[in-house]
Amino acid sequence: MEQLKGIKQGNDKEEIVRIKQALNQTFKIKDLENLRYFLGLEVVRSLLACKPAPTPIDNHEKFSSTESVPFTYIQTYRRLIGRLMYLTNTRPDITFFVQQLSQFLAKPTIAHYNAAIRILRYIKGAPSLGLFFSSTTSVHLKAFCDSDWGTCSDSRQSVTGFSVYLGNSLVSWKSKKQGTISKSSCEA
Template sequence: MGNDEVAIKSLKKYLHTTFHIKDLGAPKYFLGIEIARSHQGISLSQRKFVLEIILEVGLSGCRPTVIPIEQNIRLTTADHTGETSQDDPILQDPTSYQKLVGKLIYLTMTKPDISYVVQNLSQFMHKPKESHMNAALKVVKYLKGCPGLMILLSRRCNMEMTAYCDADYATCPMSRRSITGFCIKLGDSLLSWKIEKQATVSLTSAEAEYWAMAKTTCEIVWIRGLLGDLGI
C-alpha cells in the first residue's frame, strides 16, 4: 500500500516477472468478505457467508431473534453443573457444533456484535452439550435478522484514535475469571475489537478493570506503530 503510483506499478511489474501474478484491480470479494466502495468510504460485510450458514443449518424459514444470546445466561461444561444427561446431554457428534462455531468465529472479523457470545461458545468445542448447540443456533437466528450488517471505514476521518474498554467481573461460572472487552476507533471507523477471558482470576472488580485497560493499551500501542509505518 502507498500513495506513489509509479512505485506501486514498478513493484507489480517486478512481482509479475518473478511469480507471474495477475492484477485483479480493486478488491470486491476476498476470503468471504465483500468489499464495496462509495462516496462515504469502504464497507466490509460477509452477507453471502451469513446466508450460506443460515441455509446450511436449515434455518432459512425461522423467525429471527433481536439479540444473539439471552441476558445473564451462563453456559458451562458437562462436568460443572451436575446436570443429568437427560436434561442437557452431550452431543454424540460434536463435529456439527465445531464446524458452526468455527464459521461464527470467522464472522467476528466484520461483526463485533456477536464477539461476546462466540467467545463464550468457543470454550466448549471439546464436549459440547445440547444447550451449547441451541445457543449457537440462536446466534444464527440473530444473524438472519441482520445478514448485511457491515463495517464502514469512513472516507472522512479526523485521525483521532478513541478506545473503549470494560470488564465483566468474575463472569465465568467455571473459573471465576473476568471477561475483557474493548474496541478502538480511528475517527468514526472501527479498527479493532476483542472480547476474551482474562488470564488470571481478579480478586476485585477494580483489578479486572485495570487488566482490561492494560490489554486495550497494548492494542493501542500496536496500532500506533502500524499507523506510523504507514506514514501517519
Template sequence: MERLKKFLLNRFRIKDLGDLKYFLGIEFSRSKKGIFMSQRKYALDILQDSELLGACPDKFPMEQNLKLTPTDGELLNDPTKYRRLVGRLIYLTVTRLDIVYPVRTLSQFMHQPRRPHWDAAIRVLKYLKGTPGQGLLFSATNNLTLKASCDSDWGGCRATRRSVTGYCIFLRNSLISWKSKKQTNVSRSSAEAEYRAMANTCLELTWLRFILQDLKVPQIAPAPLFCDN
C-alpha cells in the same frame, strides 16, 4: 501507485483486478461515504446450511444473564456439527463485532459440546437471520485520531471465576480493532477487573500508535480511553 504496480508486474505474474469487491468471503462496496465491508453472502450460506433461512429472527445474539458451563446438559451425539458451526462463526467475527462475545463463549466448549451450547449457537444464527448484511463502514472523512472504549464483567465464568475483558478501538469514527477475551488471572474485585481491561486496551492502543507512525500518521495527542467504572 502506478510505479508500484509496474514494479510488481516486472517481477511476478500477477493481474490488476481493479477495485477490491470480494475476497475470502468478505464483500467490499465503495461510495462517497467510504468503504463498507460485510460478509452477507457468508452469513446467508451458514443459515442455508443450517436450514434456518426461514426461522424467526431474534433481536439479541445471546441472553444477557446466560451462564454456560462445561457440565450442564446432555452431550451432543455429533459434536463435529457444533465444531464446524462455531468455526464458521469465528470467521464471521472478522466484520461482526456484535457476535464476538457469544462466539468466544461458545468456542470454549468445542471439546465436549452439550445441548445448551448448541441451543445458544442456534440463537446466534437466528440473530444473524435478522441482520445478515451488517458490517463495518470505513469513513472517507476522517481525521485519523485514535479513541477507545473498554469494559469487563467480574467473575463471569462460572467454571474458573475469571472475568472477561472487552474493548473496541476507533480511528475517529471507523472501528479498527476489538476483542472479547477471558482475563488471565482471577480478579478479586470489580475494580481490579476494570483495571485489567484498561491495561489490555492500553497495550493495543500503544501497538496501533506505532503502526500508524510507520504509516506516516503520527498521533500527536493522547488517545482518550473510555471505561465504565
C-alpha cells in the same frame, strides 16, 4: 474505459451485461456467475428457515460445561463455531458471544448448540450490521475497554475486552479471559 462513463448501479440485466463486456475489452475478465467467495469470505445467500432473534444471546445466560445435556454431534458444533469465528472478521457484534461458546469445543452441550443457533438467527435478522468505513468521518482515534467479574461459571475467570475506533469506524477489537482469578470487581 471510455465506455464505462455514466454507469449507474442497479439490477438492470442488460446494463450489467454491457458493463461486463466493456470490462472484458479492457481487462479480459472471466464471468464466474453467482458470487460464492470474495476476498477469502464465503458468501451465503440464506441462513435458516426460522424467525430472526433480536439479540445474539440472552443477556442473563451463563454458560457452563455441566448444566445441560451433552451435545452428541461434536463435529457439527465445532464446524458451526469455526464458521462463526470466521464471521467475526466482519461482524464484531458477535465476537464476545462466539468467544464464550468456543470455550466448549471439547464438550459442548445442547444449551451451547442452541446459543450458537440463536447467533445465526440474530445474523439473519440484522444482516447489514457488519463493519462500515465511511469516507466522510472525522479522523479521531478512540479506544474503549471494559471487564466483567467472574463470567466463566466453571473457572470464575473474568473477561476483558477493548475496541478501537477511527472516527466512527471500528478498526480493532478483542475480548479475552483473564489469566488469573479476580477476588473483587475492582481487580477485574
